[in-house]
Amino acid sequence: MTQTTSYAFGAGDVFLTSAGNAPALVGTLQDVEIDISASTQMLYGQNQFAELVARGEGKITGKAKTGKIDLGLISTLYSGQSPDLTGYEKLVKLEAHTIPASSSYIVTASHITGGITDQGVYYAAGGQLTPVTAGSEATGKYSVNLTTGVYTFAAGDEGVAIFLNYTYVATTGSQMLVTNQAMGVNPVFQLFMQQGATAVAGRQNVTMRLYA
Template sequence: MQLSFGSGAIWGERTDVIGSGIGPRQFGVLQDIQIDFDWSDKELYGQLQFPVAIARGQGKITGKAKFAQILGLLYSDIFFGVTPATGQFAVSQLEAATVPATTPYTVIPANAASYNDDLGISYATTGKRFNRVTTPSSAGQYSVNFATGAYIFSSADANAAILISYTYNVTTSGNRVTLTNQPMGNTPTFKATFYTAYNGSGTALRLNACTATKLSIPTKLDTWTISELDFMAFADASGTIGYLSTVE
């Protein structure tokens, strides 16, 4: 008797473009997969209560996969249908610093050389937020030189312990996906391969043509982020939906 246990595995590979850098992407740390085959039914009734015939109408194949691993190449290939660039849009959150005791009252954050944008400042002891101004003249005010990443304060905040949050660029590692406003009808496609096994007996499903319909990245206090990607399958150019394979 063939059985299945666990979440199995699923891979997606982009098919609307080919070339270097396009390959299979596995949904890592998979939690669960659900694939539904659904048809509309058309009943034919006469004068009696129950139909005399039933025919299948339109069919639909939908799927959803929940997974924990964050992989930029999967997002770019399978969902957004774009080519990522090497690099990161990085965030430094609550970076500790101290305003100098004497002029100039300037703080240079750790990643100032690749500074991108300001996300605000707070006092380390009280958590009270600073207000960004053109020229700081009192306590709780600061300004930013966006060209250099330097933060400037007034003398009223000399020796103050602060927490700085900002964004910066990383150019040598990671994947950076630029999201653009594509024309309607632009639809990246991929082939999906699902596999699950128990005691050496495997079940495999290949769907030749799929398109992602929804990507959810939920976060929640005190637990892991489990992303969900929903997709639909359709017939490829040869009219084939895919293949279902079992041992028995």
């Protein structure tokens, strides 16, 4: 007798393959859902009830949830583009400094590769400072040079502890560049899924391959 049922434990495994790219495993898989559906079409004549009922348009859709952010997988399979491996924008949060006692009252961010983007300055004791243009600094107000990462404060904030928040371009890691492509451009990939209980004697796996 041929066994046609199986027990599923866990989310299984999913591999995706697109043209020009190596097969990619969807890592830390949490959930997979495949929906197969079709419409029902009815043929009517002059009578009230249909003379023929048949299946019409059909479709197969699916989705998978993963707990692992894989930039290469997202980029090549969803946008059809390779990730840009030139670094990425990294956030520095609550970088502690004390405004020095000097005539310039400047603080320099610890990371300035490729310039920075200011994300706000806060007093360590609480409260946010206001960004202004260079030369307009006053107590509770500061200016910043985004190229050099130099923050300038006023004499009224001398010796005060602050936190800097900013982003800079890290030289490691990768970033995903999505271009505005013409409508109709649609990456196509093949999906292979396996789910089952291979460790249980007599149980079978359930596998599925969707070619496009």
